Amino acid sequence: MSARAVKNRGATAPTVQDVAAAAGVSPMTVSRVLSGGPNVRPEKVQAVMDAASALGYRRNENARSLRPGQRTGLLGVVITNVANPYYAQVQLGVEEIVTSDGMRLLVGNSGEDTERERALVNDFIGRKVDGLIVVPAGGDVAHLRAATAAGVPLVLASRQVDGLDADVVLVDDEGGARDGTAHLLAEGHRRIAFLGNRLSVFTSRRRQEGFERAHREAGVAFDPALVRAGQNDDVAAHDVMIDLLALDDPPTAIFSANNRNTVGVLRALAEHRSAADSMHIVAFDDFELSSLMPFTLSVIEHDPRELGRTAARMVMSRMQADDERESEMIQLPTRFRR
Numbered sequence: 001m002s003a004r005a006v007k008n009r010g011a012t013a014p015t016v017q018d019v020a021a022a023a024g025v026s027p028m029t030v031s032r033v034l035s036g037g038p039n040v041r042p043e044k045v046q047a048v049m050d051a052a053s054a055l056g057y058r059r060n061e062n063a064r065s066l067r068p069g070q071r072t073g074l075l076g077v078v079i080t081n082v083a084n085p086y087y088a089q090v091q092l093g094v095e096e097i098v099t100s101d102g103m104r105l106l107v108g109n110s111g112e113d114t115e116r117e118r119a120l121v122n123d124f125i126g127r128k129v130d131g132l133i134v135v136p137a138g139g140d141v142a143h144l145r146a147a148t149a150a151g152v153p154l155v156l157a158s159r160q161v162d163g164l165d166a167d168v169v170l171v172d173d174e175g176g177a178r179d180g181t182a183h184l185l186a187e188g189h190r191r192i193a194f195l196g197n198r199l200s201v202f203t204s205r206r207r208q209e210g211f212e213r214a215h216r217e218a219g220v221a222f223d224p225a226l227v228r229a230g231q232n233d234d235v236a237a238h239d240v241m242i243d244l245l246a247l248d249d250p251p252t253a254i255f256s257a258n259n260r261n262t263v264g265v266l267r268a269l270a271e272h273r274s275a276a277d278s279m280h281i282v283a284f285d286d287f288e289l290s291s292l293m294p295f296t297l298s299v300i301e302h303d304p305r306e307l308g309r310t311a312a313r314m315v316m317s318r319m320q321a322d323d324e325r326e327s328e329m330i331q332l333p334t335r336f337r338r
Contacts, residue, residue: 013057025044058125074106093305095308098312108120117136131154157307237264
């Protein structure tokens with residue numbers, strides 16, 4: 001039987017028997033090949049590996065030590081940037097909830113790369129995690145659909161994915177960005193720069209929508225040349241801010257859509273103190289020592305640890321066998337702090 005025929009039989013995860021049928025060998029041979037056992041002819045090894053790859057078969061690392069229906073006590077967490085303190089707080093929030101139930105975390109960093117995210121999710125499922133919390137990188141999410149089809153509870157944290165039926169916990173990105181930008185406009189600023197992540201990132205897109213919405217509501221046009229989306233770290237944000245300061249008509253205020261961009265903005269202003277003296281910055285997401293910055297700085301704050309706690313509660317609720325509720329979305333509020 002071909003791998004395609006086996007794959008099309010249903011949405012359930014492929015088994016050793018499926019791999020054996022596709023490769024034209026016995027299930028025992030499949031097990032021997034995948035465990036690295038000797039005395040298997042090279043052509044059969046290749047046939048098994050090709051079939052396993054075509055089917056998307058994941059070896060169950062814990063199956064031999066588990067009884068049917070027994071939990072592993074493991075929760076898989078995929079974040080996008082391990083260097084960002086924001087996600088460390090999200091992880092701590094998850095830990096607060098799940099460790100009280102005796103669970104342990106498997107944590108991976110996708111680096112905003114869909115392929116790395118896919119590999120992490122597949123590995124976690126292979127280890128029989130009881131649930132998944134994922135900050136999705138965007139792009140193809142077939143691996144997340146496969147996880148939910150296989151019955152693995154999934155919660156998306158901070159970002160939503162169109163067309164994926166899963167629980168999600170978000171921050172009020174658009175509303176917070178709108179409020180922060182409206183504050184700058186009310187102060188009389190008319191040249192406000194926007195610095196954010198690439199627009200394929202869910203949060204950046206929503207925060208830019210809030211930035212633009214505030215301008216529309218105030219009847220003020222914004223200059224597209226001042227909108228810079230695509231900075232994933234503080235180094236890139238620093239360079240963009242230097243470019244903005246060099247314009248013939250530079251911005252008088254900055255809306256920074258995340259803490260990495262904010263750090264880059266502040267570094268650039270520290271090098272150009274004459275410009276910093278008259279610049280008002282509104283930063284989405286708080287960061288350490290923000291209250292000590294020698295600049296006019298306002299923060300759109302929320303609690304990333306509460307986001308983690310909420311995601312953990314949602315996924316643990318889905319672990320209950322009788323939980324057949326439709327997927328839900330929870331949106332956490334923001335607060336403007338000058």
